[in-house]
Each structure stands twice: as structure tokens, then as C-alpha cells.
Amino acid sequence: MSSTDAVIRTSGLTKHYGPTLGVADLDLEVMRGEVFGFIGPNGAGKTTTLRLLLDLIRPTRGTAEVLGRNANTESLEIRRRVGYLPGELAMIGAMTGDDLVQLFGSLRGVDATRPAAAVAARLDLDLSHRIKDYSSGNRQKLALVQAFMHEPELLILDEPTNALDPLVQQEFYRMIDEVRSAGRTVFLSSHVLPEVERIADRVGIIRNGSLAAVESIAALKQRARRRIELRFATPLTDVNPFARVPGVQSTAILDDGRIAQVVVEGSVDGVVKTAAAYEVVSLVSHDGDLEESFLSFYQGTADAP
């Protein structure tokens, strides 16, 4: 992809908060039409990065471009075309959901009533109640409504599924899929790995304010490790037939050869074909998701001098 397709581009983006570090030398590119997951533990600098893109805070060094415009000097034009969901959510309690939609729609110069009602209906949110009477889940839904209602080219969402129940989360994932299908872009932060695996095309890992890696989900899945436990009807004749299979990281043979525990990276094809030579009673696979490969990545970074 050519770099002109970048919807978000930061170079050397750095933010210090007094003595504590926000983010350091962040070089990030998010391409048009992709869903980019920004992932890392709490306090790693995800919110800081997102707020820099919205011009809510100003960088100590470096620059950020959003939709081809300078995040600081051309923020008004950027915000016209972006939907943002803040991480630490607070709204004026005296307003109803409808009031908030009317105010923000007016500030955007659009009548957002109908699109907002459509999003609210999908998320099962009643806009007629006062915000102070909303549960935290309903507040999060209202924040999603105001981010989606003007169908922005770019959605910047800070922990969007916070406080949402699982059914609503699924609906939100479908909304993200639709945004991607429409060629629009999503930049979202999360600390929930399976969520990012479910909805993102690429993922950036931030740790202690630095971008540790950027990978496609497909590539990460290639690297994902699985723990497979196989039970056999009769003990294995070979001492350990799995040790020589490509991709296998480690093996353990238990119960006099009736149980084999195998950790494999990437495809499990070799392990299954090797096991087929024996009578397999059961096969259990753990951790198909990215958790393990991420954690091993974090581990590696933490252990580095």
C-alpha cells in the first residue's frame, strides 16, 4: 500500500507529562479502509495517543497527520470528519440522549436525529432518558451513537466495548465490519485481545509508551501457539513421534505413552497427521487466540536488557 493511503500517520510523536512518560517516538501508519487495533496494558499510552490525534493534548515533539491534515493546526477540519469515543467517558447528566444528539448534531451542522436513532436501535438504547439515569453500559452506547451518527470517514474509539454486555458487543463488531465494508477506517484501542483478533486487520502493540510491534492479525495467527493434548487408546509405540514434526515447540508424553501434550506454533496439520497413525480417543486444543503469542512477545520485551 502506498503511504498516500495513510489516514493516520505519526512521526516521532512524543508526549511527556512532567516527569512521567506518555508516549515516546511513535511512528504509526493506519491505512484507509482498515480496522487497526491499538493494544496494550492500561497506562501504556493508548489514550494519550488518541487524544494527541484529536488535538486535546499537544505533543512534546513530533507530528501527527489525520486524513492528510496536521492534527494541531487543522484540527477543526479533522474533527468534522472523525467520530471519537473518549476513554474516560463523562457526559452532562442533565441532558437526555436526544438532547446530546441534538447538540452534537447542531455543532456538526447536520440533523443527526434519524441516523442516531438507527444506531441507538441497533444497540438497544432508549435516547429519551436522562444521561444521569443511564447505566455505564448505556452511557457507552450513547457515546457510540454520537461517534457513528454522522458516518465519519474515520472512527477513533478508545476502549469502545467497555461496559457493553456480550450481545451488544457482537452488534458493535458487526457495525465495525460494516464500516470496513464501506471503505471507512477504524482506529480503536483495547486491552482485550480476542476482541482485536475478532475485528481488526492489523494490530499495534504499545508498551510503556513505545510502539513495540505492528503486525497483521493473519501473521500473528501464523505465529500463534496452541497447546494440544491427545489421548490414545494404546500407548505410543514410538518414544515421541511429535518431537520431529515441523512447528512443534515442545512435547511431553505422559501416562506411559497414552497422553501426548504438544505445543505447536502456526499450523497444526503436521501434528494431526502424525497422530492419525494411532487410535486417537480425544483431542483438546487450547488457546487458539493471540493471547499466548502476545504474552510471549511482552515477556521477551520485559526480559530484554
Place this chain on the structure above:
Amino acid sequence: MLRSVFGKTVWERRRVMVWWMLGFVGLTLLTVAFWPTLRDQSDLADFLESFPRGLLALFGIEDVDELLSPAGYVSSRLYASIGPILLVVFAIGVGTAVVAGEEDRGTMDLLLAQPVTRTRIVVEGVAAMVLLVSVLAATILAALAVTNPLFDLELTVPTMLAANLGVMLLAVLHGTLALAVGCVTGNRALTLGVTTAVVVFGWFINGLAEIVEQLEPAQRVSPFHWFLQGAPLSRGFDWPANGLMAIVTAALVAVAVWGFNRRDVTT
């Protein structure tokens, strides 16, 4: 009403405004209703003359003879004591809420995620404050205009207008100061602290300077002195004083715009 930052600022106070208006009507009626009693106290002048001049000054009485005129009485009770203080407190509340209060509640991030410049938030906030304070000043004016003939106050329309314009400008000046401090610091508690200190200083220096001659130079920086020195309820519009208050307010708006645009939004 919820179509702009201006509208939102007014909308959020639409209910509490009713109480403020009732309060100012009550204050005005209470003040005016005592005038006949005071007027008929023939020995009151001698009694008041027995007090030190400075003590009387602290109560907004600069001249006993003037107090015993209807304009002097209403001015000292309504425009030189609790009245302006209440209006100033109200304006500070609005001025603090527009930026520092919004940040304190954590609602500024979502507002600034919309295509709204920070300058617009400040300017529309000031405009809303001017409107709200004007409504309250107009409430006092209306209550006074209605009771004026009933209690033989002999106040003229120009002097009543002058006093209410002056007290409105005084309140807006302090409200804009609160806005400016909030814009520079982003800290609501600090804003209230600094602004309250300025009000208390301005108020007491104006009164104390009547007792302590050496304080007279300091008195000249007190906005309360600017407002009261021309005795608008007796002498009518004091345009140099009104102009000064307007200019200082405009300068504070500029500081607010500068202060908010240059810094990070707090969370």
C-alpha cells in the same frame, strides 16, 4: 436551545435562573420596603453620625446625608452590599463552569471531539454569561421600577438603568476573570480560589480605603470602586467607569482565549 455552546450554557441554567430571579426580586422588595421606616426615623442621622466614618463605609455608607436620600439608601443597601456580591458570585459560577468546570466534570473531551474551536467555546461562554447576568440585572431593574412609585423613591429611569448596567458589567468582569483563570490553569478549585481572593480583596480594599487614607492608591484597582465611585443610582451613567470595566473584561476574554488554546485539555 441545545444548538450551540452558547445555548448549552444557558440551557444548563434554565431552572436555577428562576430561583436567582426570585431571589433578586425578594432582595429588591425587602430593601425598598424599609425605606419609609428609615425615612421617618428623625434621629437616625444623629445616630449614624456617631459611628466612625470608616465603619459606615464598610457597610456601603459613604455619606450619612446621602444615605437618607432614597437613591443613597437603595444604592448602599442594594448596589453597594449584598446585591453586587450575589451577582458577582453568580457570574463567577458561570465563568468557572464554561471551561474549568467542564474539564472537572470530564465532559470537555467529548465536546471538543465535535468540530468546535476552543476560541468559540470561550466566546460563546462569555456571551451566555453576559445574557444570564443581564437577565438578573434586568430583574432587579424591573423590581425597582415597579416599586419606585409605590414607595416614593423618586428614582429616575436613567439612574436605574445606569446602576443596573454598572452592576452587570461588574459581575461580568469577575465572571470573565474566573473564565480566564480556568482557561489558563484548567483547574476548577484553583479558579474558584483565585477569583474569590480577587473579589474579597476588591471588596474590602474599597471599603477600607475609606478609613485608611494610605490605601487609596490600592482602592483604584478595585472593580467595586470603579462601579461605586460615580454613584450611578444618584448621578446616572458613569461612562469612564463602564468603559474601564468593559475594556478589562475584553482583555480577560483575550487572556482566556490565549490560555485555553495553548494548553492540554485536562482529564
